[in-house]
Amino acid sequence: MSWPWRALAGLWLLAAAKNHKLELTENKGYAAGQSGEYFRYKHLFHKKPTEEDFEHAQQLADEVRCDVCARILESLLGRARSFSEDDDIADVLEGNVEYEKTGDQVEDQMLKHKKGCNKHFKDEVVLEGYMVRMCKEVAPEVKNDTSPCLWRNPEKPSRQSADTYEVWKEGVFYACEQSIAHHSDALAETLAGTPAEANLTQVALEACRNTARCAARRKERAPEAGVKAPGAGSKKPAKGKKPAKGKGSRPEL
Numbered sequence: 001m002s003w004p005w006r007a008l009a010g011l012w013l014l015a016a017a018k019n020h021k022l023e024l025t026e027n028k029g030y031a032a033g034q035s036g037e038y039f040r041y042k043h044l045f046h047k048k049p050t051e052e053d054f055e056h057a058q059q060l061a062d063e064v065r066c067d068v069c070a071r072i073l074e075s076l077l078g079r080a081r082s083f084s085e086d087d088d089i090a091d092v093l094e095g096n097v098e099y100e101k102t103g104d105q106v107e108d109q110m111l112k113h114k115k116g117c118n119k120h121f122k123d124e125v126v127l128e129g130y131m132v133r134m135c136k137e138v139a140p141e142v143k144n145d146t147s148p149c150l151w152r153n154p155e156k157p158s159r160q161s162a163d164t165y166e167v168w169k170e171g172v173f174y175a176c177e178q179s180i181a182h183h184s185d186a187l188a189e190t191l192a193g194t195p196a197e198a199n200l201t202q203v204a205l206e207a208c209r210n211t212a213r214c215a216a217r218r219k220e221r222a223p224e225a226g227v228k229a230p231g232a233g234s235k236k237p238a239k240g241k242k243p244a245k246g247k248g249s250r251p252e253l
């Protein structure tokens with residue numbers, strides 16, 4: 001595969017190694033303002049996530065978007081009160097759950113934002129033991145190369161580990177944003193009326209492909225997802241050229 005994946009593989013290893021000596025850097029998070037990473041996690045590395053990290057997460061999202069979408073959607077459908085009302089489906093897609101304040105500033109900040117894909121990527125994917133690994137290590141029969149595959153570790157992670165920033169988790173988050181969050185109305189509408197006895201794995205897979213357009217590549221989705229400024233080729237997108245709004249756009253660091 002192309003070089004970014006090799007670089008990425010190295011990055012994962014580095015991240016794994018660094019996991020052993022994490023430190024809380026919550027104050028930095030507040031200082032940095034509203035950046036998503038700072039309320040998706042409690043534990044961040046000393047180093048601020050960089051534009052390259054963001055770019056890697058986007059590349060990952062591109063590769064695992066359909067798997068992430070299908071996994072999350074299947075799980076959410078299993079939680080819907082009914083399939084007869086699109087409101088019931090919209091509710092689970094929205095994932096807007098009340099949380100009790102813990103009194104811990106960092107924790108409460110995270111919980112306050114824990115809705116939609118900020119919630120789904122963690123509850124349905126990370127905490128269930130799923131992780132992104134090189135395909136050749138975990139699913140060589142599917143893809144025998146260094147590209148990323150969503151893989152379920154039989155061992156579930158600890159809370160601490162789930163709340164720790166890693167680039168692949170951001171990839172999962174963006175994969176969810178770009179599929180489920182950006183197409184939630186259409187998904188709720190399409191999925192209303194799903195027969196109760198339907199195979200939800202199959203239903204989720206099809207809805208992700210057909211309605212959430214999970215297989216569309218980044219260039220095709222760019223205007224909507226706000227992923228990267230046009231004029232590509234340059235490594236760093238020019239500041240101020242990025243669309244300011246849109247759920248998938250880069251929050252300023």
Ligand SMILES: *[C@@H]1O[C@H](CO)[C@@H](O)[C@H](O)[C@H]1NC(C)=O
Nearest residue numbers: 136139140141142143144145
């Ligand atoms: C994957 O590739 C490696 C090295 O090329 C090879 O040894 C291995 O048998 C392959 N595995 C599968 C399942 O194709």
Ligand SMILES: *[C@@H]1O[C@H](CO)[C@@H](O)[C@H](O)[C@H]1NC(C)=O
Nearest residue numbers: 198199200201202203205206
């Ligand atoms: C449900 O659909 C999935 C995906 O197509 C398939 O692998 C699985 O065997 C199906 N399960 C049942 C019980 O039919």
